[in-house]
Amino acid sequence: MKVICDRSALVESLNLVGGVIISRTPKPVLTCVKVTAEGDVLTLAGTDMEVAVRLTTPRVEVTESGEMLIPSDKLQQIVRESVDPTLTIAADGEAAHITGQDSKFKIYGYGVDDFPPIPEFDGSADFEISAEELHRLIAMTIFATARENSRYAINGVLMERDKNKLSVVATDGHRLALAKGHCNSQNDTPQSAIVPTKALNLLLRLFDDAEQTVSVKIQDGQILFATEQAVLSSNLVEGNFPPYADVIPKDGDKKATIATDVLVSAVRRAALLTNEESKGVRLAFDEGGLTLSSRAPEMGEAEIKVEIDEYNGDPVEIGFNPAYMLDALKVADESQVHLDMKAGNKPGVLRTGPQFLYVIMPVNLQ
Template identity: 50%
Template sequence: MPASLKVNCDRTALVDALALASAVVPSRTTTPVLTCLKLVGTDGELQLRATDGQISLALTVPGVEVASEGEALVPADKLGQIVRTCEDSTVALETDRNVATVRGDGSTFKIYGYDPKDYPAARETQAGAAFQVTAETLRRLIARTLFATAVENARFAINGVLMERKGKRIRLVGTDGKRLAVAAGGCTGDGDMTLIVPSKSLNILVKMLGDPDSNVTIGKSDGQATFQVEGVGTLVTSLVEGTFPPFEDVIPKDQDKRVTFDAADLAAAIRRAALLTNEESKGVRFAFKGDTLVVSSRAPEMGEAEIRVPMSGYQGDAIEIGFQPAFIIDALKVVDGQQVMVEMRSPQKPGVFKVGQEFTYVVMPVNVA
């Protein structure tokens, strides 16, 4: 492959690809080449590659004309900043040794890079038991579980999302020990597969799922998972080690009080009540009785709030229970526009929020006495 790379790119498409690839680049590293993106022009396509040692991403940039095949290794931040600030519809990029030149109408930038040979080799997995799911389904499942994962926790296995495939069903599970989100959908093929995917990897993957009709092929081997997104690129990630908690034991089976709400209406009431909470009084009280839910809050030296929400079809005795409002709003946001069933047992037991068989959210109560 010739050393000199020459390409003409649609600026908007390149900006989007650079932003996505740069999300993989580590913010701190003792290995300078990892702060770079590898650009590979071959077979009429331009590919961007990024890695942090645990995640590897290869993207195909649309709207590119490859005038001369070659490779370049360019600092991600500078390349991204330059292309974003260009106002042209197209930009030209070419390399000479380790110098990359970016040209627009009336502007020229030279960026000092590195030898492409110094970049880590592309990670590949031989996934023997791959299956497919639509981008629309996978995006929905990630959105409904990723928010509930632990940011930092000594139990490393809950720093990721459990991805469990059984036959033609796929289920994702996220938890931080105080709440649990389970989302299910359909996939193709037969067989079983279990993965614990790091949260960072899923945050990047979800940005690759813009076309709802594209297919995503998921495979696993040697402690790695591969996500090949049709028409976009491939993400390879190391998996989280350890055993995911036995989450099915956490989902209550004996709830005897239930009612259904519009998710957006319930979220709006909780947001209003949460306006009068503080660090000392984080909880919001939910009082279910008859045909009315009263959502209330009280914070010393701040004030009180009481929001009344009509309800119909309530089953069970009256109950008052406290929840942290942010935890409930997080769940209602990802099912906005749908009906959500709320199930309870007692003020000391977890509450359950459900959307059919596709979404189950379990959240621990808080003391609001």
């Protein structure tokens, strides 16, 4: 194998594939990137046995076809530190020779036969979706997934498709984010899958062109996302996702409409005087507006008064974790947010239009 690569394009491709490769493992081949040169295409692939990425690298000249395994960390370091506009990569048995204008490197790799197979995107897609829409749905939910929770199913994000409607849901038991969107599908059979957070974080980096169309296929306990340039495959999270529709309150009779930027600013300021012992912000709603207050022992207290666009219902006081509120407000894509509440000890529901809903549990401020 011998190939001449544009160095900047190769750096970008290696960074993307490197996101799935693990540095410490009993299986040395899993620390490697698989490099395949065929025709006029250079393909890079990596896997950690749970998630796999395969993508083609632009601006290459293949002078000799072949494939090899190269340790990912050293290859990335050499390519990143090089000052040459192009680099030549050639195989000599299991060793890779990387040559620039004034430098030569030799890296010992492994036999390609030891590399685990990476799933192929065969056949037609279950549905297609624009990269822009997919990014929106993931960004509006992924922050609410559980971290290191014993309930393994909520460590991932639930994707549910019904005809051309796609719902994406995440929860950690303290809050729940639900985003709705549209896809194109010829398959009328409803589908659902719990996708690991790691795979979706990689997806956000891999498919960064809003104009791309992403094909999606669910098969044999795996989900595959593909464009013309790249394929991301991932094992699905096992287990049952909580029945999320049951925990979305539908009886909130106290309704507030607030400018998104106004609420973000007020919550940020009130959060300045909270700590680990008192990490809640009190929100007091009435016809006169909204008052946010917080206090932390031995630190002090804060009070911020905010005008709101509209409020219907009796006065209510409720405490929320400000970090949880800001997580949702950061991804709100509307100028106004709507907050529905029932009582100070009941969950609140934050909405931005019909496509985003966020349930947040109250905190005890006593």
